[in-house]
Amino acid sequence: MERTLVIVKPDGFARGLTGEVLRRIEAKGYTLDTLQIMTADRDRLAQHYAEHEGKPFYQPLVDFMASGPATFAIVSGHRVIEGFRAIAGATDPTAAAPGSIRGDLGRDWGLAVQQNIVHGSDSPESAEREIGIWFAQR
Ligand code: IDP
Ligand code: MG
Numbered sequence: 001m002e003r004t005l006v007i008v009k010p011d012g013f014a015r016g017l018t019g020e021v022l023r024r025i026e027a028k029g030y031t032l033d034t035l036q037i038m039t040a041d042r043d044r045l046a047q048h049y050a051e052h053e054g055k056p057f058y059q060p061l062v063d064f065m066a067s068g069p070a071t072f073a074i075v076s077g078h079r080v081i082e083g084f085r086a087i088a089g090a091t092d093p094t095a096a097a098p099g100s101i102r103g104d105l106g107r108d109w110g111l112a113v114q115q116n117i118v119h120g121s122d123s124p125e126s127a128e129r130e131i132g133i134w135f136a137q138r
Pocket of ligand 2: 120122
C-alpha cells in the first residue's frame with residue numbers, strides 16, 4: 001500500500017486545524033497509520049528540506065517549522081501521494097483552489113514564510129525518505 005508523510009505545520013496546529021485536516025484525509029478515504037505531535041528539531045528539518053537549501057525561503061522556512069508543535073502523520077492508501085497533494089492544494093495558499101485545504105483554510109499573511117498549513121510528500125521516494133527522518137523503525 002502506498003503511504004505518505006503529512007505534516008500539519010505549526011500554523012495549522014496553532015490555529016486548531018489539526019482535526020479539520022485529519023477529517024478531510026479520512027473523509028477522502030485514506031487511512032491514518034501513525035500520528036505524533038512534536039516540535040520539529042532543526043537537524044531533522046535540514047534533512048527534510050535538503051532540496052530547498054540555498055533558496056531565499058529556506059532559513060525562514062526552517063525557523064517557522066521549528067517554531068512550535070506540529071502533527072506528523074503517516075497516511076496510507078492507493079495513490080495517496082497524488083491524492084493528498086490534490087486535497088492540500090497549490091503551495092501558495094492565496095492561489096490554491098477553493099475546496100482544497102490550503103484554498104479553504106490558508107492565505108498569505110504577508111510574512112517571509114508561506115504558512116500553508118500542510119506538508120505532503122511529492123513522490124514514493126520522498127515519502128519513504130521523509131518517514132525515515134521523522135519516524136524511527138517504520
Ligand atoms: P510544497 O509544500 O507544495 O511541496 P515546496 O516547493 O516543496 O512546496 O516548498 C516547501 C515549502 O516551502 C512550502 O510548503 C512553503 O511552506 C515553503 N515555500 C515554498 N515556496 C516558497 C516561497 O516562494 N516563499 C516562501 N516560502 C515558500
Ligand atoms: Mg514539496
